[in-house]
Amino acid sequence: MFIPSYPPPEPRHYAAFVESMPSLEGRTIAITGCTSGTGLVMARTCGREGARIVMLNRPSQRAQRALEELKGEGIDAALVACDLQRFASVHEAAELLAQRYPEGLDVLCNNAGVMGLPDRATGDGYDVQMQTNHLSHFLLTALVWPLLAAAAAAHGEARVVNHSSGARRGAPLSADYLAAKGGELGGDGFPGFGKWRRYQQSKLANLLFTYALHDHIAAERPGSGVKSLCAHPGPTNSGLQAKTSDAGGTRVLDQLILWRTLRVAHAVEDGALGLLRAACDPEVESGAFYGPEGRGQPGPAMLLPAERDAEGERLLWDASLAATGLSAFFEAGEQLCRAVVDSQRATDKVAQL
Template sequence: MLIPTYPIPPSRHYQQTVQTLPRLDGRTIAITGCTSGTGQVMAQTCGARGARIVMLNRPSARAEEALAALEEAGIDAVLVPCDLQRFASVRDAAEALAQVCPEGLDVLCNNAGVMGLPDQATADGCDVQMQTNHLSHFLLTSLVWPLLEAAAEARGEARVVNHSSGARRGPRLQAAYLGANGGNLGGDGFPGLGKWRRYQQSKLANLLFTYALHDRMAAARPGRGIKSLCAHPGPTNSGLQAKTANAGGTRLLDQLILWRTLRVAQSVEDGALGILRAGFDPEAQSGAFYGPIGRGKPGPAQLLPPERDPASEQMLWEMSLSTTGVTDFFEHQTVSRKSA
């Protein structure tokens, strides 16, 4: 497939917004999926403002190159291998984080994502998009919770930042997408809507996880100083479009969806402003959602109204616990290795 090329406009909001954010000296920020796109911008921005960066990426030459680029810029950075398509790798990464973050973790940015992939199962039996985009982030957040609590106790607060998308809009969340049903969800025949419905469900899960976590930690861990926030980038050429095409996005529907994004896409720096505001805006409150206003329009990251769905949030929480094997999200739980 030939992806249409459009000139990416210069960043219009990035510098102005970043100047409002505080210095981050003494803070440790962990970011999934930061070899390119919005995650890379966040790593570079936070590192330049004094933070220590923990890069959570699949082992690859690209990951090593991204680490080298941060180090060459004088940024304190470390690479922790983490393959979000394998729960065992997420558990290993959490153990490594406990070693490299002895003073706690100030921000966990669950940024990584895949888009528009065929109906495939991971090694754990889950849909490849749902596990990468939500389930493994749910598991990772639970496993590093003691590090977030340590940072909040030492420095006043810590944050979990989830990255959703404008694609979250659509049908309510369905339990089938959260279970070990990868490869059996269908919809890859003509016109090929299934891959986009699975993506929509995973991005909706990111937002509902934010709300569910906010409510449950307020009840289970009152006063611990941890905030749960979410953002979406608006239409942004982050590199996901090319990966979708390379993974077989050749149908007319795929081309139309990618074209609609790319023709109005803003710079990747502007697309990263949502997670930056959610992560570091001094005024940000737990449960907040940031991103461009409007449906499929670029723009500065602003505080958005809540999009609550209590029944779906409850179902997501219960299904995510079951599928990942987590028994108690907020404690040093025994995590089942049945799918490791």
């Protein structure tokens, strides 16, 4: 596949934002998908401001290199293995987080994403884009809820930050994309709209999850101090486009979509500003959505109008609970953390004998 090569653009807005950032000393920030792109920018930026960084990545040489980069800069960083294409791995990662960070997580940034992949199922049976981009993040957020609540109790607030995309616009959410129909959704033949519709649905799910979580926190855990926020990067030269190409994006439609993005893309540092505002700006309110204002155009991260869809949010919440095997969102993490505490107590008791 041929995609024109564009030189990496210079950041235009990043430096000014960094100057305005508060100190993050004493804060713990967990980020999925931070081997490169916006996730790595966020990890480095927050780490330089004093935060402890927890890198939730699938085990790989790239993940290890990213960890070593940050540690080489003197950043307090650690790696927790988390493969978002396996629900079992998400459970394992959440258990490790509960063991290692009982004092809590100040920010959970659900940044990881894949784009434009062919119609195939994960081992759990779900579309690879929907499970990676949304369902596993939904599960992870539920399982670490007590850690977010603990940090909020200690520091006054905590935040869940989801990462959507300009691609969220399009068809309303459909239950088919949240069901165990990976590999059966089709649409990869000419002209190849299927992979992009699945991507659109997953990025819409990120935004609807933000709003649904905001409402459920208010109704079921009022006063918890945990905020639910969302960002989108605008067109960003983050490396995700190359991964799409490597995964088989060979059709004219794929080339056109990737070309339209890269020809106007801003620097990856500027693409990370929505995440950074949502995670670090002291003035943010739960339910807020940050990103460039212009449709399909780069720019500074601004507060965007809400894009509420009550029916879609209800569908998203119920279907995500069913897909991830949760009977209740908040209780799942509370049960996990109790089990971790009981296990640690038993271990300590044995050690004392």
